[in-house]
Amino acid sequence: MTANHTPQVREPLVHLSRRTEFSPLRAWGVRLAALVLGLIVCGLAAFLLIEKLQQNPGRIGDFYYAFIKGSFGTSRKLWKMLKNLSILLCIALALTPAFRMRFWNTGAEGQTLMGVLGAIAVDFYFGGKWPEALLIPVMLLAAIIFGGVWGLIPALFKARFNTNETLFTLMMNYVATFVVSYFLVIWVPSGSSSLAKLKYGKLPSVVNDYFLIILIALLLTIGLYIYLNYSKHGYEISVVGESVRTAQYVGISVPKVILRTMLLSGMLCGLTGFLIGSGLDQTITTESVGGQGFTAIMVAWMGNFNPLMMILTSGLIQILNQGAAQISQDFNVSGALPDVIVGIMLFFVIGCEFFINYQLHFRRAQSKEAVR
């Protein structure tokens, strides 16, 4: 009896390899395909969730048209979209230096909220007593200091004890929330804990209320692009991000870079907090930032930590948000629908990066190659 002893190694169905080169044009093709696929899945989800669409499937055209109508329908909607884009972009920009250093700052929500608190605290105590020309710069200063300190605390422990920064900054968000609700209780003794809109300390209106915010976001984008790509600091950040050991070897003081970068990150979050507090709300709630600190993490990551790309990604998120809000209005569904649609689209955008970075080799194709 003869047995076949040759070991049979079964080829896996799919074999992966990292792509070495992939033309940017094709990469954008993949991203576009992912967006289209995501929109189709959103349409399917809409059929499941929206009763008015089930009754009248012909309105699916309205469903997709709402994405355009929501942001570009009127000039007011366009300005609102640009304003939302700018705020989200500012927070994402603030995160970028830290992310380039591989410091996973999940605390933008809290750092921005502290910025709002700083601005509003100054406004609350000194509004009306000081001239606006003094009040507003001090509000800005306070916002930047508050945000910077909130970012610096986790960085100190990261630099000294290598404390896990993702979890630390995440917790700081909630501490910030309760710090704000503490001050609300003190400021509004009546018990309602909602601060009425303050009369003073409003960022002056140029062209309209939103223009200045958009301008600041644009300047910040360019400034940060230059800082990260063409300055010594930016280079040090990249080296620490790539390899802490290399950084130590070439004589970069890693703790110093961590502290400096996180201070910058927190200060920029504080600046955004000032824009929200002084430019838009003139009041504060625990929801003043409204989760944008978390959305910004996704914006920065999807934009490959490139400030210019992030304009596109934050635009995408805000167009989806406003489109979906338009849908909930047109089809009369729960206000939480935008989250569902943004979530689905994010899955596709996040997932498609895999097909840009890796190449799939299927079993059949490979064995043919071997025969040849």
Place this chain on the structure above:
Amino acid sequence: MNIWLNFLIDSLAFGATFMYGSTGEILTEKAGHLNLGIPGIMCMGGAGGCLMLNLVGASSLPPFLIVVLGILSSAAAATLMGLIYSFLTVTLRANQNVTGLALTTFGVGLMKVIMSKLNPSVYLVTPKVYYRWPFAGRQDSLQCLGVMFFLGLIIAAAASYVLYRTKIGLHLRAVGENPATADAVGINVTRYKYLTTCIGSGIAGLGGFYYVIDYMASQEAYLSLEAFGWLSIALVIFALWRPHRTIIGSTIFGFLFSCSSFITNLSFIQVTMALKPILKMLPYVFTIVVLIVSSVRNKRENQPPESLGLPYFRENR
């Protein structure tokens, strides 16, 4: 009943929400995946269970079956969420933080849409009595200790046993510490990551369902679920990645979170309104302190898993 005992039992019952959530998260983190989607997963766990109860709540099925169906469908909905997460992070090697946050956005939104369509008089009013067996009729805090509370205790203890006393647990921890080494030993890294993430998500989802149907048993309860998801992630650190410690940790968290409302009942303690936010802040501050202390002491068994947050690709060097 003695007011302090009442308070303790209430903290235990409240804490079970985080106990589920953080037991699930510990399993996932031990496989090397920081799942920030837990709030979304817990929300969907709640929505999935309530969706099923909305179908069977008014039917004439035996109560036992209704309880089991609700639990299973809650776990199933949460597991599906875990499947999305693990497909994106394990197979497609996407960034875990980003995927988790997207999952939370999606899950919280979808839950709110689903819950707004359900009928509370069907999914809540009758079934909640079944879930609160055996203490359903009582007027004191004991009424909140139901079937799912005890299930939570069992799951937390079992998870600790599996993680630290069995071969499967040893393999799992190896995957989380150093997947390349585990792979070299012949452990199927992908399978371990998928299974633990899905099972962990299923467990976490039950926490959301427990809070909505048993502990709070009100139709607005689902609105505060997201915050408890984040608290569950905090509890993971507080418990230093040991599931059984979440039982104590969750009670302390529950105590701190609800003591602001309990303390007002005590005549001998003066509470100002301003004290409430401070008390609610304490769980997070304690967590930060634990995180710092464990990193300062730098004991190896108390650290986060070595490869937490990093994707694994065999050909990477």
